[in-house]
Amino acid sequence: MTTPPPEQARAAIIDVDGTLVDSTYFHTVAWWEAFRQAGHKVATRDIHRLIGMSGGHLVERLIGPGHSEEHVSAISDAHATLFGTWHDRLQPVPGAADLLRALARRGWRVVLATSARGHDLKAMLGTIDADDAILATTDSDQVDAGKPAPDLVEAALREARVPPNRAHFVGDSVWDVVSAGRAGVDCTALLSGGVSAAELKEAGAVAVYDTPGDLLAHLDTSPLAA
Structure with a gap:
């Protein structure tokens, strides 16, 4: 593993859900059931479009503001419990x-950045099985x-x-692309979460590939080639 001098260090910051682990649709179904249990009818297609956004933002976008903190937390906790059954x-x-x-x-410093909770991240890290390549997680x-x-x-x-x-x-x-852009970081997007290339490019992605394997196959001509 190459170790560049500090002034030449580069970081590859990588999302987990949908990017490295095939979990997007499990999250969609878990959120759908959590909303149903709380008395809300929400279409799965509307949920899918918001996967990748933090749980609190997702809930407010789908059922609107004005609900008690306890109600929102109960939906988020139900989602976490339901998703845990898929680990x-x-x-x-x-x-x-x-x-x-x-x-x-x-020589890239690989750091994972995910909206998942810590216990979900632990399960997904076991699924990926590449701890030796990961510097840190957030x-x-x-x-x-x-x-x-x-x-x-x-x-x-x-x-x-x-x-x-x-x-x-x-x-x-889309939320990965927007989050990276607000932090001043360019984003390469993958299609593995079920979002179209057009939507990802419109959000600001500098390049789009199918899967991590596809990005790897084109790594020398990708934005991560340098």
Whole structure:
């Protein structure tokens, strides 16, 4: 593994849900059931479009403001419990571990930045099975505001000890692209979360690939080639 001098250090900040782990649709179904249990009818397509956003923002966007903190927390907690039942069935997106290891070998400081809670992140890290390539992780338990706020990306920058212009984000949702942009970091997007290339490019993605494996296959001509 290459170790560049501090002034040449680069960080690859990478989302987890939908980017490295095939979990987006499990989250969609878990949120749908959590809303149903709380008495709300919400279409799965509307939920899917907001996956990647922090839980609090997602709930408010789907049922509107004005609900008590206890009600919102109950929905989020129900989602967490329901999603937890899928932990042992999660699978990595093709090429996930290989991409992380390839970036680490090239000297990138690999930091994961996810809106997931800590216990979900732990399960997904086991699914990816590439701890040897990961410098650090940041999750929703560590910041005041999740995506699309820039807090997670900024926390990842601090972990990597690099400025925004020495980092690059890889994610799968519009909210990943927006969060990275607000932190001053360019974002390459993947289609593995079910969001269209057009939407990702409109949000500001500098490049779009199918999966981590596809990005790895084109790494030498990608924004992460430098």
